[in-house]
Amino acid sequence: MPPRAPPKIFQILVKTHKVTVFLSLPNTTPIATVKDETLSALSADVAQGLDFPSIQSTDDFVISKEVKENKRSTGKYQQLDDGQLLRDVASNWEVLFVQFKDPSGNILPVTVSIPSITDDGEEEAPPESDNGMDVDAPTESDRKGKRKAPPT
Secondary structure, three states: OOOOOOOOOEEEEEEEEOOOEEEEEEEEEHHHHHHHHHHHHHHHHHOOOOOOOOOOOOOEEEEEEEEEEEEEEEEEEEEOOOOOOHHHHHOOOOEEEEEOOOOHHHHOOOOOOOOOOOOOOOOOOOOOOOOOOOOOOOOHHHOOOOOOOOOO
């Protein structure tokens, strides 16, 4: 069977701090457009009050990709050039990162917090029981060796 062709529309996640921007863009989109869309999202009214540096233009940050070895993250990030196309540097559902610049123009390290899959702060509530009789369900050891009689 021939390999599947990459999709024409990529779903891209751009992360910074505790914010994730979801973008749906053609695979021929340049990184400069990704930066424009990210700037638009991060400067929208809904992003006000979130804890990340303020940005005025696309010159205030760069888009980076995590460098992976054997499909494991290394903690290193590669900056993407504005002229590169998504299909050349990313895949569908790729996670890209924002690296902000300080006032002197130096690139700051990636700051992102990834929440745990299970929220340790909340415990599962016990199931509510109805006011009927509480009957213990038979356990596997109670049923062991017992078979239903064949119909006669």
